[in-house]
Amino acid sequence: MADKPEISRKAVYRLSIYSRCLEQLIDDGRELVSSTALAAAAGVKSSQLRRDLAYFGQFGMRGKGYQVEGLYQAIREGLGSDRESLKPVILVGAGNLGRALLCYDGFRKEGFEVKAVFDVAADELRDHGIQVPLFHEREMLEFVRENKINMAILCVPAEAAAEVVADLVAAGIQGILNFSPAVLKVPKSVVVSQVDLASELENLSYFISQKKIFEE
Amino acid sequence: MADKPEISRKAVYRLSIYSRCLEQLIDDGRELVSSTALAAAAGVKSSQLRRDLAYFGQFGMRGKGYQVEGLYQAIREGLGSDRESLKPVILVGAGNLGRALLCYDGFRKEGFEVKAVFDVAADELRDHGIQVPLFHEREMLEFVRENKINMAILCVPAEAAAEVVADLVAAGIQGILNFSPAVLKVPKSVVVSQVDLASELENLSYFISQKKIFEE
DNA sequence: TAGATTGTTAATCGATTAACAATC
DNA sequence: TAGATTGTTAATCGATTAACAATC
Numbered sequence: 001m002a003d004k005p006e007i008s009r010k011a012v013y014r015l016s017i018y019s020r021c022l023e024q025l026i027d028d029g030r031e032l033v034s035s036t037a038l039a040a041a042a043g044v045k046s047s048q049l050r051r052d053l054a055y056f057g058q059f060g061m062r063g064k065g066y067q068v069e070g071l072y073q074a075i076r077e078g079l080g081s082d083r084e085s086l087k088p089v090i091l092v093g094a095g096n097l098g099r100a101l102l103c104y105d106g107f108r109k110e111g112f113e114v115k116a117v118f119d120v121a122a123d124e125l126r127d128h129g130i131q132v133p134l135f136h137e138r139e140m141l142e143f144v145r146e147n148k149i150n151m152a153i154l155c156v157p158a159e160a161a162a163e164v165v166a167d168l169v170a171a172g173i174q175g176i177l178n179f180s181p182a183v184l185k186v187p188k189s190v191v192v193s194q195v196d197l198a199s200e201l202e203n204l205s206y207f208i209s210q211k212k213i214f215e216e
Numbered sequence: 217m218a219d220k221p222e223i224s225r226k227a228v229y230r231l232s233i234y235s236r237c238l239e240q241l242i243d244d245g246r247e248l249v250s251s252t253a254l255a256a257a258a259g260v261k262s263s264q265l266r267r268d269l270a271y272f273g274q275f276g277m278r279g280k281g282y283q284v285e286g287l288y289q290a291i292r293e294g295l296g297s298d299r300e301s302l303k304p305v306i307l308v309g310a311g312n313l314g315r316a317l318l319c320y321d322g323f324r325k326e327g328f329e330v331k332a333v334f335d336v337a338a339d340e341l342r343d344h345g346i347q348v349p350l351f352h353e354r355e356m357l358e359f360v361r362e363n364k365i366n367m368a369i370l371c372v373p374a375e376a377a378a379e380v381v382a383d384l385v386a387a388g389i390q391g392i393l394n395f396s397p398a399v400l401k402v403p404k405s406v407v408v409s410q411v412d413l414a415s416e417l418e419n420l421s422y423f424i425s426q427k428k429i430f431e432e
Numbered sequence: 433t434a435g436a437t438t439g440t441t442a443a444t445c446g447a448t449t450a451a452c453a454a455t456c
Numbered sequence: 457t458a459g460a461t462t463g464t465t466a467a468t469c470g471a472t473t474a475a476c477a478a479t480c
Contacts, residue, residue: 008447012422016415020374020397034461043399047449050463062462063456079418080425087421100316101413106397110414112421150424151417158236174427175420177413181236181322183259191423193416197317197393198326199232200409201367202295204391205303205328206228207407208366209296211390224471250437263473266439278438279480 007055014052015075017042022072034065086113088149092137092164093156094119094130097179101153102132114153116143120160137164144171151175158182223271230268231291233258238288250281302329304365308353308380309372310335310346313395317369318348330369332359336376353380360387367391374398 021041025033035053039046053059053071056078060066076083086108091098094117101107102114114132119125122136135143143149152173156164161182168176175191178184181199184192237257241249251269255262269275269287272294276282292299302324307314310333317323318330330348335341338352351359359365368389372380377398384392391407394400397415400408 009419009423010447012419013412013415016412016418017399020415021399036461041399043401045449046461047451047464048447050461051448054463058463060462061456062454063460065461079422081418081421089417096319096321097316100313100319103312103316104413105312106414107417110418112414112417151420153417174424177416177420183233183237183257185259189427191420191427193420195411195413195416196229196232197320197411198322198328199229199236200393200411201305201323201328201369202232202297202326203225203228204367204393204407204409205297206295207225208390211405211407226471252437261473262437263440263475264471266437267472270439274439276438277480278478279436281437 011052011055012079014042014044014048015056015079018049018052019072019075019079022068022075025068026072030068032065033068033071035060038066081111083111086111087151088113088115088147089151089153090114090116090118090140090144090149091132091153091155092118092140092168093154093160093180094122094125094128094134095155095157098153098155099128099130101155101179102130112151115147115149118143137167140167141171144168144173149173151177154178154180154184156180227268227271228295230258230260230264231272231295234265234268235288235291235295238284238291241284242288246284248281249284249287251276254282297327299327302327303367304329304331304363305367305369306330306332306334306356306360306365307348307369307371308334308356308384309370309376309396310338310341310344310350311371311373314369314371315344315346317371317395318346328367331363331365334359353383356383357387360384360389365389367393370394370396370400372396 018038021038035046035050039049056074059071059074089112091102091114102117116133116135117130118135118137118140120137122134125134150173152168154176158181161180161184165184165186169186169190177193177195179195181196186192234254237254251262251266255265272290275287275290305328307318307330318333332349332351333346334351334353334356336353338350341350366389368384370392374397377396377400381400381402385402385406393409393411395411397412402408
């Protein structure tokens with residue numbers, strides 16, 4: 001077992017960004033890149049980039065930089081995204097946002113596939129042109145266990161979130177990408193990413209108005 | 217002009233969460249709440265909650281707690297969300313994700329209204345049942361200026377992001393909620409919130425697999 | 433008053449950055 | 457070799473938390 005490297009959520013997030021920047025460089029036919037150039041593309045300081053890479057190992061050539069292809073592979077491997085197979089996820093809550101995300105192709109591009117959708121009103125949703133198997137939420141536990149799913153995308157209304165999360169945890173889900181505007185209570189072993197669209201807008205709005213006050 | 221209070225993005229984000237928790241308490245008919253109870257609902261430490269509130273002023277009663285309604289109003293005011301009028305935003309990029317977000321009702325609930333959608337392929341999209349005025353991107357600059365829009369939701373493909381952002385900035389946009397998997401280069405005066413759905417999933421996936429390694 | 437809880441300070445913790453020796 | 461750039465340490469910065477005096 002490897003020694004705990006103590007890598008933070010934020011650092012892993014940045015490593016995803018670096019990997020995307022490297023894809024771009026590969027497309028551009030670049031062979032080498034310096035930490036300064038890659039950091040600029042990713043919008044970070046070069047020392048931060050080098051430190052982030054150090055979590056996974058040493059990949060550079062002093063005086064030269066990094067081999068684009070090699071560094072890309074190293075980060076993909078470090079992140080555990082082998083790309084061999086799509087990782088299965090489920091989506092819960094087929095309201096406006098949930099159905100929207102089903103159409104989003106970005107998940108597949110990054111190696112994830114939505115295997116099924118669950119909703120309390122599955123029957124009424126039959127004819128919404130949903131391209132993914134649609135079930136009632138009561139079938140969720142069995143599906144998750146049988147298909148060894150460990151990630152869920154949660155798009156239910158805030159009021160419903162607590163109950164659904166309890167079910168997901170009971171079924172053995174390990175990670176939740178949460179779009180419900182609710183604070184989830186989960187065991188420490190379950191990882192949650194909160195995507196709070198309205199709060200993000202509110203955040204922008206606050207800093208815009210602050211700026212205005214300073215300008216006047 | 218008020219003294220710069222040095223409030224961080226993260227603290228403002230948490231204040232949005234507190235305000236939502238307080239709405240719940242109002243619905244429940246609660247009159248008073250302690251920092252401990254509210255912090256628990258928001259998933260933070262009570263000392264952090266009290267410190268966050270201190271950015272906006274003093275609202276509590278020692279020995280008693282906070283008046284739910286009063287604290288709610290204070291935070292709404294501090295955040296500048298007067299609720300009188302919906303704040304206008306535009307959405308750029310009417311692909312799968314963009315059209316999806318148009319259906320999302322959460323923005324309106326938090327006080328934002330999408331006034332128009334822009335896309336390079338506006339003509340081909342006419343019949344997709346889009347409920348919001350739809351224009352070609354070339355009309356964006358004029359629309360933004362005439363309607364004094366200062367926020368945009370960006371959902372264009374990564375390749376198109378840089379050019380669109382330059383146009384948005386030129387038009388006077390102050391804040392961008394960015395769903396494009398691209399690192400945006402903007403002047404310091406423009407605020408960006410990055411929502412990177414694929415990287416969020418990748419992040420979850422990494423920590424789930426780490427956990428597995430430890431368990432074995 | 434005694435008990436409870438705030439507002440705020442000081443201590444801690446973690447993340448970022450500058451700097452530079454190592455080395456290609 | 458001289459120039460460039462990495463990998464890593466040490467310094468800095470900022471955010472979180474514990475603790476407690478103030479006070480209802």
